[in-house]
Amino acid sequence: xxxxxxxxxxxxxxxAYFNFTSAAVACLAREGGQALVGFTxxxxxxxxxxxxxxxxxxxxxxxxxxxxxxxxxxxVGLLLPWDLSKRKYDTCKTEK
Numbered sequence: 150x151x152x153x154x155x156x157x158x159x160x161x162x163x164x165a166y167f168n169f170t171s172a173a174v175a176c177l178a179r180e181g182g183q184a185l186v187g188f189t190x191x192x193x194x195x196x197x198x199x200x201x202x203x204x205x206x207x208x209x210x211x212x213x214x215x216x217x218x219x220x221x222x223x224x225v226g227l228l229l230p231w232d233l234s235k236r237k238y239d240t241c242k243t244e245k
Contacts, residue, residue, distance in 0.1 A: 164199035 161167065171191035175184050198206065 161197050164197050164202065166194055166196045168194050 169192050172189045174187045174189065177183075178185055
């Protein structure tokens with residue numbers, strides 16, 4: 150067995166549903182050597198989105214994350230003073 154690190158990326162001409170089928174791939178490791186044959190899986194039908202639709206659906210949503218951060222500030226604001234006072238008044242027992 151050997152490690153192969155090859156990738157083939159194809160851009161479809163349009164955004165639509167495509168039928169992804171399995172394939173057999175054959176290649177030569179060395180000139181005049183034995184042909185290596187590999188098989189791919191067949192996931193079936195899948196949709197390919199247009200770039201604009203993909204960006205809209207999977208955008209980072211920075212405004213949502215900022216709102217979440219602001220909403221978590223009160224809980225952090227309550228825990229921080231508690232932790233500081235706990236550290237101040239808790240005394241570690243030292244060995245005698």
